[in-house]
Amino acid sequence: MSANHDVRHYPGAGLMTTVFFLWLYAPIVVVIWFSFNENRLVSVWSGFSTKWYTAALANDALMDALRVSLTVAGIATVISTTVALCAAMVLSRNSDLRFAKLSETVVNLPLLLPEIVVAVATLILFSQLEFTNGLLRLIVAHSAFCTPFAFLPIRARLQGMSADYEEAAQDLYATPFTAFRRVTLPLIMPGVFAGAMLAFVISMDDFITSNMLATGGTTTLPVYIFSLIKRGTTPELNAISTLLIVASLVIATLALALSARAMRRA
Amino acid sequence: MRRGFRFWGLVPAWVLMLGTLLIPLMIVAIVSVAQRGAYGGFEWAFTLEPYRQILFSVGWTDELEFDPKYLFVIGRTLVLAGATTLICMMLALPVAYVIATRTPRMKTVLIYLVTLPFWVSMIVRVYAWLIILGNDGFVGRIWHALGGQGTLLFTPGAMLVGMVYSYIPLMVLPVFAAIEKLDPALLEAGGDLYASRWTTARRVILPLTWPGLAAGSILVFVPALGTVLEPMLLGGGKQMMMGTLIQTQFGSARNWPFGAAIALVLMVMVVIVLVLNARRAMRKEARS
Numbered sequence: 229m230s231a232n233h234d235v236r237h238y239p240g241a242g243l244m245t246t247v248f249f250l251w252l253y254a255p256i257v258v259v260i261w262f263s264f265n266e267n268r269l270v271s272v273w274s275g276f277s278t279k280w281y282t283a284a285l286a287n288d289a290l291m292d293a294l295r296v297s298l299t300v301a302g303i304a305t306v307i308s309t310t311v312a313l314c315a316a317m318v319l320s321r322n323s324d325l326r327f328a329k330l331s332e333t334v335v336n337l338p339l340l341l342p343e344i345v346v347a348v349a350t351l352i353l354f355s356q357l358e359f360t361n362g363l364l365r366l367i368v369a370h371s372a373f374c375t376p377f378a379f380l381p382i383r384a385r386l387q388g389m390s391a392d393y394e395e396a397a398q399d400l401y402a403t404p405f406t407a408f409r410r411v412t413l414p415l416i417m418p419g420v421f422a423g424a425m426l427a428f429v430i431s432m433d434d435f436i437t438s439n440m441l442a443t444g445g446t447t448t449l450p451v452y453i454f455s456l457i458k459r460g461t462t463p464e465l466n467a468i469s470t471l472l473i474v475a476s477l478v479i480a481t482l483a484l485a486l487s488a489r490a491m492r493r494a
Numbered sequence: 495m496r497r498g499f500r501f502w503g504l505v506p507a508w509v510l511m512l513g514t515l516l517i518p519l520m521i522v523a524i525v526s527v528a529q530r531g532a533y534g535g536f537e538w539a540f541t542l543e544p545y546r547q548i549l550f551s552v553g554w555t556d557e558l559e560f561d562p563k564y565l566f567v568i569g570r571t572l573v574l575a576g577a578t579t580l581i582c583m584m585l586a587l588p589v590a591y592v593i594a595t596r597t598p599r600m601k602t603v604l605i606y607l608v609t610l611p612f613w614v615s616m617i618v619r620v621y622a623w624l625i626i627l628g629n630d631g632f633v634g635r636i637w638h639a640l641g642g643q644g645t646l647l648f649t650p651g652a653m654l655v656g657m658v659y660s661y662i663p664l665m666v667l668p669v670f671a672a673i674e675k676l677d678p679a680l681l682e683a684g685g686d687l688y689a690s691r692w693t694t695a696r697r698v699i700l701p702l703t704w705p706g707l708a709a710g711s712i713l714v715f716v717p718a719l720g721t722v723l724e725p726m727l728l729g730g731g732k733q734m735m736m737g738t739l740i741q742t743q744f745g746s747a748r749n750w751p752f753g754a755a756i757a758l759v760l761m762v763m764v765v766i767v768l769v770l771n772a773r774r775a776m777r778k779e780a781r782s
Contacts (some may be wrong), residue, residue: 254626288525345522348741436722453618469621
């Protein structure tokens with residue numbers, strides 16, 4: 229049967245898919261492209277230049293925002309990955325547990341609720357408790373919404389792994405903690421790394437919650453980018469955005485590759 | 495595993511989610527019936543004022559006048575989130591179908607390419623459309639060359655483009671998963687019975703990918719209801735949606751109880767969608 233008569237072939241679908249992928253990447257390419265534009269005007273191309281990157285790196289406000297973002301993302305990643313790892317261990321090894329299903333839903337809750345509602349809810353609670361340290365506010369809130377992103381790859385890895393190894397270790401008189409540290413943890417490490425990296429990216433990229441909870445002096449990178457957009461688009465803004473795009477894409481790619489490889493091996 | 499850990503392992507997750515989600519959401523419900531504070535915030539006194547404000551405004555002589563201003567915001571939110579979901583479905587079906595018919599290696603690459611933009615910060619993705627649709631932007635210039643008037647920005651159309659762009663990976667993935675499970679023999683059987691391609695698409699592919707489309711619709715519709723950045727930047731603040739309305743009440747407008755009331759209405763809408771979806775999933779489980 230030739231392709232034209234094959235019922236599985238849909239004329240136009242291939243072209244549409246090509247256009248779809250062009251559309252998907254056009255915005256990212258546009259931002260990166262114009263970050264190397266020599267012209268002051270964002271969308272008038274007049275030659276290649278890296279001067280906006282030099283300007284960005286010399287920008288103190290940007291560096292402060294970057295420092296805040298990295299601090300929050302770093303600590304939130306450690307907290308959310310630890311929380312997710314504990315929860316995933318319990319839920320993967322005790323399917324008979326009461327509230328197992330409920331607990332799993334609770335861990336994934338940040339994925340189900342609109343972020344803006346959770347952000348204002350947290351703001352109300354924090355202000356009632358007079359919890360005013362901006363950095364700590366961000367760390368607590370970010371830890372919560374990063375948890376499901378850390379949880380899912382760890383959970384997938386644990387589900388793909390038989391419990392036999394741990395049981396063998398325990399038969400050899402390893403304490404449960406030793407069995408976890410020496411047997412289970414090394415085996416699920418790719419999943420843990422993948423989860424941690426996704427949590428890091430999600431925290432680095434967050435705008436809505438950070439914008440709601442930030443106090444003076446705790447502007448994160450996306451909140452700073454927003455304040456620049458409000459002032460009008462500049463090539464420097466494109467350079468800053470490009471740096472964030474590249475960081476996100478590299479970390480996300482590493483995480484996805486790691487969890488895909490772990491899945492194939494399992 | 496030790497019995498102790500079976501309990502303690504889940505404690506951090508519960509504490510974190512109770513402290514940052516469940517308890518705060520209960521407080522939102524309380525604040526939505528509290529009095530507005532003189533300098534922002536709120537005071538502990540019961541009133542239905544915030545909900546009254548959604549439907550009625552107070553006239554010159556203290557009489558209540560029906561004012562659909564905020565109903566329009568709720569309506570716009572539902573229409574735009576619904577339209578986003580429909581457009582995502584129509585885009586995802588052919589794209590997921592084409593991806594699913596590639597070689598295994600190509601499938602992995604294409605699915606990776608679909609998910610990748612999702613990890614780019616939302617603010618950067620929306621900003622990119624601000625450049626593209628702007629008067630000096632690529633699409634903006636084509637629009638003017640074709641004789642278009644005014645600007646493409648600050649319209650519902652611009653918001654829709656941004657929303658579809660933001661949420662499309664969440665539709666393609668479940669639809670792809672559903673199409674991949676499809677038995678190609680069924681499509682051939684359709685052809686053998688003299689069904690045209692489109693009849694096969696309508697009568698075989700569509701019904702069998704329905705679970706994927708339903709799952710994708712939830713994943714797109716729910717965050718689209720609470721979207722903030724598209725109306726704020728691409729809608730230029732004139733095209734309010736519920737997300738931006740909540741944001742303003744806690745920001746410049748300093749009316750926390752009213753913001754909490756809108757947030758609660760949004761939550762109820764989301765919960766209705768999730769419950770309907772859970773019931774559908776349960777019915778399906780009961781049937782099989």
